[in-house]
């Protein structure tokens with residue numbers, strides 16, 4: 342935990358690089374390139390990438406995928422709800438793009454400790470861009486906030502998006518498309 | 525807001541993009557007005573409209589006609605906007621001052637409503653201050669301007685279905701029913717599975733069992749009755765006892781979306797849309813195919829162009845693009861997670877029965893339908909249930925204040 346606390350910590354960059362790796366896997370699978378890792382006690386315990394296309398479910402964002410990996414693990418270990426909740430309260434999320442309103446809400450419901458993200462999400466962002474679900478919470482019904490820090494390797498995240506949308510554009514140069522069709 | 529009264533006590537209310545003001549507390553602006561001689565009315569109004577048209581107050585009528593006790597008619601005309609500070613007579617334009625002088629008008633300051641009325645109720649209240657005109661909104665979403673008899677009947681039917689689902693669990697939960705309104709086909713139905721101990725596939729409604737449970741729980745603390753509703757208490761999942769099948773984020777709407785996606789995967793196995801513009805960031809940069817262009821557009825009726833379903837062997841042309849064109853029925857107003865999930869999945873209309881003062885994202889705490897930056901917008905309706913449909917389940921009053929623990 343202490344290893345991810347400081348703003349200058351090189352671990353933050355290292356974990357974001359792992360999140361970017363997940364985003365690249367999404368890119369190669371013709372998915373919107375967003376990836377994330379979840380870290381506890383300085384160790385990566387879950388990874389996720391966007392799978393909206395493959396699942397035809399537009400809510401299967403990287404964060405949701407990584408959360409479900411953890412829940413499966415913990416339920417297999419027969420952890421109680423209270424224990425699972427305690428586990429989430431020790432988790433750090435590193436995601437290449439600001440969580441959308443849906444994911445930002447979900448992270449609050451789970452009671453995650455802290456979120457680091459790459460680029461801002463000007464259209465759907467739920468951690469400051471459109472809504473601030475990481476801070477606004479209703480204490481009287483158990484609302485939870487979490488610390489959120491953006492701008493970690495944002496350029497890398499944006500350039501992945503840019504490449505992806507150029508690829509989807511029929512007017513984009515051919516080499517981009519062929520590049521991705523290779524396994 | 526636009527209301528439609530169904531047969532007896534069903535009522536479908538549109539929840540607009542901007543927060544409504546209570547009809548009797550609408551914002552006003554001050555104007556200079558003057559009582560005028562009816563024989564000068566036409567000339568004066570023509571001159572005033574020429575000199576100083578009320579550009580930002582088009583809904584406000586220039587002339588007010590009042591019947592006095594003695595039977596005589598009293599006409600007043602709006603001259604111009606007044607400063608909010610009463611002493612600023614100097615804001616009156618020179619041409620208006622000339623009119624005041626030549627017709628020897630006695631001016632007074634009065635108020636008019638700042639915004640055009642959104643509903644008949646607002647309009648009635650506005651006219652008590654100064655007359656305005658009311659034009660019902662003309663959107664291309666069915667229902668905002670009212671529901672046909674047939675459509676309101678369907679709305680009631682599907683809301684009842686959702687209500688039965690919600691009551692079918694061991695404790696009161698939220699329920700979701702996704703419907704294709706062009707065929708009235710139920711696409712998916714689900715309950716909260718945040719605490720669920722039952723199999724996720726089993727949606728059987730077992731009424732006797734439920735009524736027994738609900739009747740017994742209705743006498744207990746109301747927060748015990750409703751703390752199983754995930755969108756109302758989204759942070760409360762860890763306090764519940766553990767069982768085999770549960771998920772802190774499986775709110776009814778999220779489960780229903782996954783069910784509809786599974787249906788899509790089953791009915792149309794090989795093909796897949798290249799959903800390059802699925803939400804994450806900057807989806808507006810590109811529209812790779814004509815079909816996507818259509819669904820990208822803000823025309824929420826786009827699905828209707830895709831043709832209707834036939835059971836058994838659906839043609840590829842009937843392949844849904846996510847939930848484009850579909851409606852969802854929910855018992856409680858969804859939380860931010862669920863409301864945004866429904867944006868992502870391109871739902872066309874949302875109907876819910878009870879507001880969610882804890883975490884509701886369609887007007888109560890947030891108002892996603894009014895967030896202009898989102899790339900998709902649905903229309904939102906609150907369906908007020910008649911008393912009897914609640915009594916049937918053993919709930920004796922509308923649980924509108926459940927979140928604050930008001931006794932039932």
Ligand SMILES: [Zn+2]
Pocket residue numbers: 402404440441442443444445
């Ligand atoms: Zn998201």
Ligand SMILES: [Zn+2]
Pocket residue numbers: 754755758775776858859860861862863
């Ligand atoms: Zn919810």
